Amino acid sequence: MKKNFTERVLKIVSRIPKGKVMTYAEAARRSGSIRSARAVGSIMKKNYDKNIPCHRVIRSDGKVGDYNHGGPKVKLAILKKEGAIIKYGSQVE
Numbered sequence: 001m002k003k004n005f006t007e008r009v010l011k012i013v014s015r016i017p018k019g020k021v022m023t024y025a026e027a028a029r030r031s032g033s034i035r036s037a038r039a040v041g042s043i044m045k046k047n048y049d050k051n052i053p054c055h056r057v058i059r060s061d062g063k064v065g066d067y068n069h070g071g072p073k074v075k076l077a078i079l080k081k082e083g084a085i086i087k088y089g090s091q092v093e
Contacts, residue, residue, distance in 0.1 A: 009031045010047070013044070021058045022057055022058070024044075025040075041065070055079060056079070
């Protein structure tokens with residue numbers, strides 16, 4: 001049975017290791033829909049499953065973007081705690 005786009009996105013995001021990030025565009029590409037970065041953002045915004053590390057999905061320009069569990073500052077703090085490399089104050093490498 002073929003999984004729908006949301007299921008594929010959640011599976012891919014669930015595999016992002018601590019200290020690493022993936023862009024919304026990359027998650028879309030890996031999920032089979034190269035032009036669906038905004039849809040990935042919408043899926044992440046609606047995610048409240050703590051097993052899906054939506055905080056590890058960032059914008060293509062390196063900025064963290066929004067976070068449904070407390071906003072960008074909380075997202076950035078979690079990424080720092082996990083060992084992600086932060087540059088220019090609020091961008092992730």
